Amino acid sequence: MSLPSALTPPAPDSRPEGTAKILRIWGLDFDARIALTVAVCVFILLGAYQNNFGQPEYGHFFYEALIPLAIVVLVWRESPRRYGLVLGDWRIGLPVAVAGIAVMAVVIWFLAQLPDFRAYYSLLTGQRPAWRIVVDAGVDLFAWEFFFRGWLMFALGRKYGTDAIWLQMVPFALMHIWKPEIEVLSTIAGGVFFGMLAWRTRSFIWGWLLHWFMISWILLIAGGYI
Numbered sequence: 483m484s485l486p487s488a489l490t491p492p493a494p495d496s497r498p499e500g501t502a503k504i505l506r507i508w509g510l511d512f513d514a515r516i517a518l519t520v521a522v523c524v525f526i527l528l529g530a531y532q533n534n535f536g537q538p539e540y541g542h543f544f545y546e547a548l549i550p551l552a553i554v555v556l557v558w559r560e561s562p563r564r565y566g567l568v569l570g571d572w573r574i575g576l577p578v579a580v581a582g583i584a585v586m587a588v589v590i591w592f593l594a595q596l597p598d599f600r601a602y603y604s605l606l607t608g609q610r611p612a613w614r615i616v617v618d619a620g621v622d623l624f625a626w627e628f629f630f631r632g633w634l635m636f637a638l639g640r641k642y643g644t645d646a647i648w649l650q651m652v653p654f655a656l657m658h659i660w661k662p663e664i665e666v667l668s669t670i671a672g673g674v675f676f677g678m679l680a681w682r683t684r685s686f687i688w689g690w691l692l693h694w695f696m697i698s699w700i701l702l703i704a705g706g707y708i
Contacts (some may be wrong), residue, residue: 541620544627566632570685594703603704631680647677
C-alpha cells in the first residue's frame with residue numbers, strides 16, 4: 483500500500499526508484515547512496531566541531547552546507563530542490579513557522595533567565611554587535627537545517643521513507659549533549675518536529691526560519707542585549 487502523497491518524498495531527479503547502486507565490500511552489499519550519506523555525515527559532524535576557520539558559524543556552513551551541496555550536484559547529479567532547497571508548501575510552512583516563533587518567543591524568554599542557559603549562551607556572543615549575532619546565527623542555522631532536514635533526511639528517506647525523520651533526529655540530538663539539560667532533552671521532540679515540518683512541506687526553509695529566531699533570541703537575551 484502506497485503512502486499518501488503528502489507523506490512521500492519527492493521523486494528523484496535522475497534515476498527511477500528501486501535502482502539503487504550497490505557498493506560491495508568484503509562480500510557484503512550496501513546501498514551506495516546510504517553508505518556515502520552516513521559516512522560523510524559522521525565526517526562532517528566530527529570536522530565541523532573540531533576545526534573552525536575563523537568564525538565558527540562560517541566553518542559550519544562550509545562543512546554542513548557546501549560539502550553536501552557538492553555531493554548532490556557533482557556526485558549524485560541531482561537538483562538541490564530534491565533535498566529541500568525550495569520554498570515547498572508555504573501554506574503549511576509559513577503559518578507553522580509564525581506560530582512557532584510566537585510560542586518560542588515566550589518559552590525562550592523564561593528559559594534564558596535560567597543560570598545554566600545564561601552561562602552557556604552568554605559565552606557565545608563574543609561581544610559581537612546584535613546585528614552580527616543575528617546574521618551569524620542565520621548562516622549557521624541555514625547550514626544546520628539543510629544538513630539534517632534537507633540533505634540527510636531526504637537522502638535517507640529515499641530508502642526508509644518517513645522513518646528517516648527519526649533517523650536524522652539521532653545525530654541532531656547528540657550534537658546538543660554539551661548544552662543545558664532541558665535543551666538537550668527537548669531535541670528529541672524538536673528534531674522530530676522539524677523533520678516532520680520539512681517532510682510535509684518538502685522544504686527545510688520553514689524550520690530554518692523558526693530555528694534561526696530561536697537561537698538569535700536566546701543569544702540576545704542571555705547576552706544582555708535585550
